[in-house]
Amino acid sequence: MRNTVLHLLVFLLLAWINPAFSLDANFEWKAGVAKMDITPNHPLWLAGYGGRTAPSEGTLHPIWVKALAMEDAQGEQSVLITSDLLGWPKALSDDIRAAVQRKYGLSKAQIILNSSHTHTGPVLQDALFDIYPLDDAEREKIKKYSAGLSDRVVDLIGQSLADMESVRIYAENGVARFQVNRRNNEESTQARITDLNGPNDYAVPVIKVEKSDQSLMAVVFGYACHPTVLGINQWSGDYPGFAQLELEKDHPGMQAMFFQGAGADQNPIPRRTIPLARQYGRTLAAAVDRVLEEDMKPLASSLKTAYTEVSLDLNMPPSIEELTHHCEVSSSYQKRWGERMLKDAQDGKEFRTSYPYPLQVWEMGDQRIFALGGELLVGYAIQLKEIFGYDSFVMGYSNDVMSYIPTARVLHEGGYEGASAQVVYGLPAKWSFNIESTIIHGMVELAKTIGVQSPQSKLIGQ
Numbered sequence: 515m516r517n518t519v520l521h522l523l524v525f526l527l528l529a530w531i532n533p534a535f536s537l538d539a540n541f542e543w544k545a546g547v548a549k550m551d552i553t554p555n556h557p558l559w560l561a562g563y564g565g566r567t568a569p570s571e572g573t574l575h576p577i578w579v580k581a582l583a584m585e586d587a588q589g590e591q592s593v594l595i596t597s598d599l600l601g602w603p604k605a606l607s608d609d610i611r612a613a614v615q616r617k618y619g620l621s622k623a624q625i626i627l628n629s630s631h632t633h634t635g636p637v638l639q640d641a642l643f644d645i646y647p648l649d650d651a652e653r654e655k656i657k658k659y660s661a662g663l664s665d666r667v668v669d670l671i672g673q674s675l676a677d678m679e680s681v682r683i684y685a686e687n688g689v690a691r692f693q694v695n696r697r698n699n700e701e702s703t704q705a706r707i708t709d710l711n712g713p714n715d716y717a718v719p720v721i722k723v724e725k726s727d728q729s730l731m732a733v734v735f736g737y738a739c740h741p742t743v744l745g746i747n748q749w750s751g752d753y754p755g756f757a758q759l760e761l762e763k764d765h766p767g768m769q770a771m772f773f774q775g776a777g778a779d780q781n782p783i784p785r786r787t788i789p790l791a792r793q794y795g796r797t798l799a800a801a802v803d804r805v806l807e808e809d810m811k812p813l814a815s816s817l818k819t820a821y822t823e824v825s826l827d828l829n830m831p832p833s834i835e836e837l838t839h840h841c842e843v844s845s846s847y848q849k850r851w852g853e854r855m856l857k858d859a860q861d862g863k864e865f866r867t868s869y870p871y872p873l874q875v876w877e878m879g880d881q882r883i884f885a886l887g888g889e890l891l892v893g894y895a896i897q898l899k900e901i902f903g904y905d906s907f908v909m910g911y912s913n914d915v916m917s918y919i920p921t922a923r924v925l926h927e928g929g930y931e932g933a934s935a936q937v938v939y940g941l942p943a944k945w946s947f948n949i950e951s952t953i954i955h956g957m958v959e960l961a962k963t964i965g966v967q968s969p970q971s972k973l974i975g976q
C-alpha cells in the first residue's frame with residue numbers, strides 16, 4: 515500500500531515537472547543523432563550561381579550533414595537527413611538510399627534526404643553542370659567529393675541508428691516573416707515597401723526530441739525561403755547555417771537540424787551581406803526558441819511512412835533546327851545547354867519525355883509530414899495544408915532536386931521558376947500543364963495508403 519502511494523506521489527511529481535510524463539508509454543519513442551562536417555578541405559566550385567568565376571576561398575562557418583533516427587513503439591524506424599547542400603541530385607540520392615536499404619534494411623519510404631538549398635555549398639556530381647564554367651580538373655574534383663560524400667552519409671545513417679535511446683517527441687508550428695515572394699515583388703525596392711504580395715508560407719515547423727532527463731537531443735525546424743542571402747565564395751549554410759549555430763550555442767549538447775520548405779519562389783529580402791544572413795538566422799532561431807518555450811503537441815509513438823515516384827510529363831523537346839538557332843543567338847549557360855542538347859540530338863539520343871518525381875509522407879502520432887522533390891513553389895505547401903490541415907509540415911528539396919516545380923499558375927506565367935530554370939537544370943523542355951494536378955493527386959493517393967486523410971473527412975462524430 516505504502517509502495518503504491520509512493521509510486522503515485524513520484525508519478526504526480528514527475529507529471530508536475532514534465533507534463534509529458536502524465537502520458538503513458540504510448541508516447542515513448544527511441545531516437546539517435548549523428549552529424550558530420552562536410553566542409554571541403556580544398557578549393558571546390560560553389561553551387562547555385564552561374565556567375566561565379568573561381569572555386570571556394572575559405573570558410574565562413576563549417577557546413578554539415580545531420581541525421582536523426584527515430585523508432586516508434588512497434589519498432590518502425592525512419593531517418594531524417596538534413597544538409598547544408600544546394601540539393602541531392604538523383605544519382606547520388608539513389609546510391610545512398612540503395613546502400614541504406616542493403617546495409618540497414620530501410621526502404622525509401624523510411625529515409626528523407628532534405629537539403630537546405632544553401633548557395634554557398636559545394637557543386638555535386640550531375641547537378642546543374644551547364645551553368646558552371648567547369649574545366650576537366652574541376653569536374654574530377656567534384657566527382658571525387660560526391661563519391662566520398664555518398665559513403666559518408668551511409669555511415670552517418672548507421673551511426674544514428676546504432677545509438678538510439680528513449681525519448682519523447684513533440685511538434686508545433688511557429689512563425690517568422692522575413693521571406694518575400696520573389697516573383698510578385700520587386701527586390702530593388704523591398705527595403706522600403708510596406709505592402710508585399712504573396713503567396714507566402716510563414717510557418718516555422720518545429721520537432722522537439724527530448725531525452726528522458728528532459729534535456730534536448732535534437733530540434734528539427736524548417737522554413738520556406740531560399741538561402742540566397744550570400745553569394746560569396748566561402749563555405750556557409752547561409753541563414754539556416756546561422757540559425758543552427760545560434761540554437762546549438764543556446765542549447766549545448768542539442769543537435770539543431772534545418773529543413774527547407776516550399777521556398778522556391780521565396781527570397782530573404784533585403785539580402786547579400788553576412789550581417790543580414792546572421793540576422794535572419796537569429797530571427798529563425800528566436801522563432802524556434804519561442805516554440806520550444808511554449809507547450810508543444812506530444813506525438814504518440816506511432817510512425818507510418820510511404821513513398822512513391824509519380825511520372826511528371828515534359829513537353830516536346832526542341833528540334834535540331836530550333837537548337838541550331840538557339841546556339842547561334844544565345845550565350846553563357848544557355849549556349850552550353852543548347853550545344854549539349856544539339857550534340858545529343860545529332861547523335862540520335864532520345865530526350866526524356868517525363869521525370870520520376872519523388873513524393874513521401876510520414877505520420878508521427880497525428881503529425882503529418884509531406885516531403886517533395888525539386889525546388890518546390892510555395893503554392894504546393896498552401897494546397898497540401900488546405901487539404902491535410904494547417905498544422906501539416908511540408909518539405910521541398912527532398913530526395914532529388916531535378917528542377918523548379920511550378921504550380922499550374924506559375925507554369926502559365928512563365929519566367930524563371932515557370933520556364934527558364936529548366937535550362938539551368940539541363941532538362942530538355944518545360945513541364946507539362948498537368949504538373950500540379952499530377953503532384954497533388956499523387957500525394958493524396960499516397961497519403962491514403964497509410965490512412966492519412968483530410969482532418970475534415972468525417973461528417974459526424976468529431
Ligand SMILES: [Zn+2]
Pocket residue numbers: 631740778889
Ligand atoms: Zn533555387
